[in-house]
Amino acid sequence: MNPILRISGWLDEARLSADLEPDAMALATVGADGRPSVRVVLCRGLDARGIRFFTNYDSRKGHELETHPEAAVVFLWPSLNRQLRIEGRIEKLTPSESDAYFHARPRGHQISGFVSPQSQPIASLDELRAKSAEAVAKFEGAEIPRPDHWGGYLLRPRAVEFWTRGDDRLHDRLRCELVDGEWREARLAP
Ligand SMILES: Cc1cc2nc3c(=O)[nH]c(=O)nc-3n(C[C@H](O)[C@H](O)[C@H](O)COP(=O)(O)O)c2cc1C
Numbered sequence: 001m002n003p004i005l006r007i008s009g010w011l012d013e014a015r016l017s018a019d020l021e022p023d024a025m026a027l028a029t030v031g032a033d034g035r036p037s038v039r040v041v042l043c044r045g046l047d048a049r050g051i052r053f054f055t056n057y058d059s060r061k062g063h064e065l066e067t068h069p070e071a072a073v074v075f076l077w078p079s080l081n082r083q084l085r086i087e088g089r090i091e092k093l094t095p096s097e098s099d100a101y102f103h104a105r106p107r108g109h110q111i112s113g114f115v116s117p118q119s120q121p122i123a124s125l126d127e128l129r130a131k132s133a134e135a136v137a138k139f140e141g142a143e144i145p146r147p148d149h150w151g152g153y154l155l156r157p158r159a160v161e162f163w164t165r166g167d168d169r170l171h172d173r174l175r176c177e178l179v180d181g182e183w184r185e186a187r188l189a190p
Pocket of ligand 1: 021037038041054055059
């Protein structure tokens with residue numbers, strides 16, 4: 001069975017749960033040297049194709065995804081005793097999809113996305129604050145254009161694992177894998 005519906009149900013339940021950052025997911029990528037790196041990003045939507053997130057295309061993750069368009073994410077919802085793992089291919093969202101999300105963000109977030117050279121060394125945060133103030137003045141009363149270096153990605157699931165805590169470490173693990181265009185399910189030992 002296609003796991004997208006179940007992912008959607010788990011995300012809905014997480015958003016109603018006591019967990020503070022239900023949309024936060026650890027995103028793992030691989031560098032050109034084959035070394036993994038991981039950081040937290042926010043899941044900003046799910047559709048039949050997969051999961052969306054937004055970031056700086058020139059960041060470390062952006063460069064890694066350019067070289068290896070493959071990623072793995074994991075959500076942890078402690079109050080629900082659930083973990084959700086998703087692996088798959090990455091593609092960029094279309095410019096119009098990125099525009100729509102960028103312009104829906106609070107203006108301050110748009111400004112930061114505009115001025116922050118994510119993952120690059122900077123002299124100080126004050127330097128960025130000064131750049132932000134300049135951008136605020138420059139765009140006063142006008143729409144802030146989405147910079148080319150900022151946009152969204154789609155993670156298209158190839159493998160998904162639904163993990164639920166069980167008694168005595170007998171956790172339930174349901175793994176769904178796309179094989180020749182068909183979803184196959186298997187129960188894995190905990
Ligand atoms: C709860 C939380 C949510 C975050 N959400 C995002 C996000 O949606 N997009 C993003 O680019 N960075 C987000 N970050 C910051 C990233 O963890 C990371 O510091 C940044 O993207 C740079 O990563 P990189 O140098 O590996 O590319 C978030 C951090 C936390 C703790």
